[in-house]
Amino acid sequence: MTDDRWPRVKALFQAAVERPTEERAAFLSAETGDDAALRREVESLLTSDTADASFLDRLPVASMLDDPLAAPMDPVPSHTVLAAGLRFGPYEIVAPLGAGAMGDVYHACDTKLNRDVALKVLPERFALDPDRAARFTREAQLLATLNHPHIGAIYGLEESSPATGSGQAVTQALVLELVDGPTLEDRLAHGPLSLDEALDIGRQIAEAVEAAHEKGIIHRDLKPANIKISSSGVVKVLDFGLAKVWDGAPQSVLSGSPRLTATELGERAFLGTPAYMSPEQARGLPLDRRTDIWSFGCVLYEMLTGRAPDGRQLLFSSAGADAVTVNIFAKATDGSGDVTRLTRSPNVQHATSVSPDGTRLVFTETARTTDQDIMQLRLDATHGVTPLVQTSFSERNGEVSPDGRWLAYEANDSGQFDIYVRPFPDVSSGHWQVSMGGGTRPLWARNGQELFYLNPAGALMRVGVARGPTWAASTPTRLFEGRYGAGPNQNGRTYDIAPDGRRFLMIKPVGTEQTAVPTSLVVVQNWLEDLKRLAPAH
DSSP: OOTTTHHHHHHHHHHHHTSOHHHHHHHHHHHHTTOHHHHHHHHHHHHHHHHSOOTGGGSOSSOOOSSTTSSOOOOOSSOOOOOTTOEETTEEEEEEEEEETTEEEEEEEETTTTEEEEEEEOOHHHHTSHHHHHHHHHHHHHHHTOOOTTBOOEEEEEEEOOOTTSOOOOEEEEEEEOOOSOBHHHHHTTOOOOHHHHHHHHHHHHHHHHHHHHTTEEOSOOSGGGEEEOTTSOEEEOOOTTOEEOTTOOOOTTTTSOOOOHHHHOTTOOOSOGGGOOHHHHTTOOOOTHHHHHHHHHHHHHHHHSSOOOOOEEEEEEOTTTTSSOEEEEEETTSOSOOEEOOOOSSEEEEEEEOTTSSEEEEEEEETTTEEEEEEEEOSTTOOEEEEEOOSSOEEEEEEOTTSSEEEEEEOTTSSOEEEEEESSOGGGOOEEOOSSOOEEEEEOTTSSEEEEEOTTSOEEEEEBOOSSSOOBOOOEEEEOSOOOOOSOOSSOSOEEOTTSSOEEOOOOOOTTSOSSOSOOOOOOSHHHHHHHHSOOO
């Protein structure tokens, strides 16, 4: 490896090691592209990093000396954690709480003050890296400037020196406030929050972030896993391991603190969690408080919908390489990796909707025996397919409501196609007709309180939907008088609604009131190159 290549290898290694193991391969594939040698060099470092026994690996699980960190230990063959009863200075380990990219966290007892604390220990393999050690110290310094009821407090920074000649680095640990209760991530595992609960939690998060910004500090890793909710409903923002003083921040006691920039990590390297990153953070550009505001918006979205706005995968229908029949496929939105076939069936399948929790894809399947049916595909390793609405009639274009409680679709039970709604995913527990006089192509408003569809004349119709445990809807009303194109294909929609719920994207065919031949022709050249520029593959 050449000297000029090492900074790039190191930067990629540092960025990869902070990601979950299962995400590293995809990350390296996207970052290294066709440079197979670069990828091998980084993978070699990752392999060595995993194989090397860290300081924590060398600690015995059971009995220890009174000062277990003062003497060298014999290696143990498998990874272990600090066992209950072990001591780190005046702190006695009670139980492990979790492990993150920047350290292992333990529930500990302060034996001097007789209080419970959280102990975040920097692993030895990171302590030997000056950049990692500096970041760990910076986290302590940044937290020490923040005193806010919705930010986890820091009590101190402890160091334990190894025995002389042991070859081990000084071990550091942050002594933090122990916050009881689940993380927001744990809470969202049970589904989206009510509007009132989401607003209450969101307000507390916003107050914590604003307090940090007033000190010139940006968090850079705001996500549900770093937010805890106590039994009394008090929210605490945790883990400032990636926090920094942003360039151009107002004067504060941290004005002389190190400012970590993307160039220090190497070109295009970035830190954070992709699903919650602002575009600027993902590109390694200079950041300010707006990057946290973006992440906060992602967290608020996830609280209301129950799923992260990751946008990492595009699901679509295609005949595929064999060009035999239309099935369901997936492709990473950043252009990396290959197209993946999710279903293999002789029946034609058209994807129409994804459940808010991201676990199921709803699609229309056309079969010889039952005509058109609404099916669901599990978006996990099984890719299991089961019917949702399957009768002797035709059912198609299923759309799951934003809160995941209702399935809207069109069916010809009455002799013509009308819009119906059923509970989701238990579709057998109810069945209501929504449209009057025909309807196709249902679409939910983002807030779930409106349902739209096209009537047989092509006009856009609106139905108000009441919040509550049972289905309740208003009489359909006409929104737009004009005739809007449905297109020759019966599957899917030919219109959409903007996120703000105030604008629609419609297709309006040339009518009899217009000239049959357009008076002007617009030619768009090099559109594919422009698309690549606006949405780069990597």
